[in-house]
Amino acid sequence: MNGPASASVPNSVGSAAPAFRPGAVQVAAPLLGGGLVGIASAYVLTAATGTRIPVGELWTWVLTAVLAGVVVPVLSPQYRVELGADFLVLHGGRRRDIAWRDIIGLEVRKTVGVRTVVVHVSDGRRIPLRAPMSFLDRRFDDKARLLVDWWTARRGGPDRV
Template sequence: MNGPTGSLPPSGAGGAAPAFRLGALQIAAPILGGLVAGTALAYVLVEATGGHMTAGELWSWVSATVIASVVVPSLSPRYGVELTHNQLVLLGGGRRKIAWQDIVGMEIRKTAGIRTVVVQVSDGRRTPLRAPMSLLDRGFDDKAQVLTGWWAARRGGPDRV
């Protein structure tokens, strides 16, 4: 799942640099939920408009939903973050690097019951991180603490720590 690719260093100040990535289930669950809800809505609309959907047609919709929820996660980029000594590296669809000293704050945001880390950059941008995320991950709090610990230890200058 949404785990580090290395062991979690104590309080984020040392040890091997961790990387957090979304697991296949974390990508598939929202897709599957959306496809199932879409299928149910389509069936309700067909019934409400006086049309008719046979059991075979419903089975085809559900089968397509399940297959799509298995295939789509394997095709999507591996979203995540890597922590290095000098910067936070955002992965997925490309690489974006943010120097630790350019990060002025980190907060936990809860949207639709799912918690994520939001990075506040000195130029005013707020970037929600794709990983770690609390969906299907009981270790989210520990990972968020590691992330903020790395930032606190590396953000620069003794007056800012």
């Protein structure tokens, strides 16, 4: 689901750097679920007040939620995290390079049952990564371990060994 996680050794030369990206289902499922819950809530509230929603209008709402669940993952920015030799590279609305030596810690944080990786930077910022995430991804632990291994191998910077 959540992008490829190669089993490359952090110090291997010539191998492609791993990259993580959220899968389409990981993006669409919360949106679709939220839309359908909203529609069900609106239907229940209107029924409780004695107002009836025509079946055609209800189907329009449902189809709109389903269409949004399909279109948004396709049209949204392509978020990904790349593990480079000197930088952790975040792609999304814009590109952000974070030098490995500037990262003081990596933390796996659980929010609403979904685990993500949070990067702690030396200037005090905490940057949650959109990928990898445990939602619908059985390989999350392997990907998080790979990320920590890359950071551990490179955090001293090019000057230190």
